[in-house]
Amino acid sequence: MSPFEGLTVLDFTWVYAGPFATRMLGYYGARVIRVESQTRPDQVRTSGLSRDPEDPEGQENSQQWHSINAHKESLQLNLKAPEARQVVLDLAAKSDIVVNAFSAGVLDRVGLSPAELLEVNPSLIVCSTTLFGQTGPLSPIPGFGNMGAATGGYYELTGWADRLPAGPFLAYTDATSPRLTAALLMAALDHRQRTGKGMVLDFSQAEGGIHFLTEAILDQEVNGYAQTRIGNADRWMAPHSVYQCANLQDDKWVAIACENDDQWVSLATTVGCVDLANLGLTQRQEREEELDDILQSWCSSKSPSEIMTSLQNAGVPVHQVQNSPEIASDDQLIHRDHFVEVPHAVYESTWVEQYGFRFSRSDGTPNRSGPLWGEHTFEILNDLLGYDGDEIADLVIAGVLE
Structure with missing residues (x-):
């Protein structure tokens, strides 16, 4: 019933x-x-x-x-x-x-x-x-x-x-x-x-x-901090953005959200910037534009599926930004x-x-x-x-x- x-x-x-x-x-x-x-x-x-x-x-x-x-x-x-x-x-x-x-x-x-x-x-x-x-x-x-x-x-x-x-x-x-x-x-x-x-x-x-804005309201009332728009960036995660891929020829993008230091080490190692793997959150945020350029360069020559396979296997949160046809054919939704x-x-x-x-x-x-x-x-x-x-x-x- x-x-x-x-x-x-x-x-x-x-x-x-x-x-x-x-x-x-x-x-x-x-x-x-x-x-x-x-x-x-x-x-x-x-x-x-x-x-x-x-x-x-x-x-x-x-x-x-x-x-x-x-x-x-x-x-x-x-x-x-x-x-x-x-x-x-x-x-x-x-x-x-x-x-x-x-x-x-x-x-x-x-x-x-x-x-x-x-x-x-x-x-x-x-x-x-x-x-x-x-x-x-x-x-x-x-x-x-x-x-x-x-x-x-x-x-x-x-x-x-x-x-x-x-x-x-x-x-x-x-x-x-x-x-x-x-x-x-x-x-x-x-x-x-x-x-x-x-x-x-x-x-x-x-x-x-x-x-659904409870956190922002509490931040204002308790901490006196008025949250505002910061594009694709995040106050607690870095890097945190979308990056164009597939040789920049098509409207193909992936979203990457690096939640913590361990994920950053995996991400930095995978994309070939091991020398930056020891950066903490504050340092990554200070150099976010530089890191975004590195990730964009690495993503640009790869397909969304290649990027997802590589980074997900490394434990980094990533997924393709999907349009309507891609959602309709998504294996998980099917x-x-x-x-x-x-x-x-x-x-x-x-x-x-x-x-x-x-x-x-x-x-x-x-x-x-x-x-x-x-x-x-x-x-x-x-x-x-x-x-x-x-x-x-x-x-x-x-x-x-x-």
């Missing part, structure tokens, strides 16, 4: 942060109902790599949609229609978890506040995952994880000292938030199992991202079935990804792609809620079902 088997999750989230969290529950047994609307379609529906280059914005053509929303059902529901409120309340009465990504006040205005949802189902877990949370002066502001990363302090720490802050790639707190959201939901489920009571969870993605081919209603098959963990007693390997637009609307309304044909027809006429 899967850990979340028997649970029903009503998913009002979109893009990355929320959908990644609810997908995790779906992989391990939960029934996840993804509520969509043509009045506010999920941006992922029409972005990223398209399966049809001639129709890049086609609603079923986004590769990332069918991975991010794998193992979910789709219900088309226009929340702006007044009659949609009762449908949501009926769904909440049948659900265990409701997750939303609406800014503060949005659900209150349509009569679907946490209090109103809990009134129909006191054991319900209502979770909000937004950029700034549901309270405070910034709570009404919608946004993406790049804003969360900037607010949380990441942009000051990434990039080069003589350049503008670069920030980590894409919407960074969209990547850090899902695991925290899932952990919150599991804690709430544990509490409900012990007490029978539901609860309201208010998760701020920007605040959650700060958790061994762990990280990318899984699953059936797709339009394209016969598509690829979805697993999470980076495996359970010994529960298989979370996905076997379904993301749903087509509104694919399960009738099934959910008829089988789960017990609506008959006339009731469903009335919802269509009222503009609730798009």
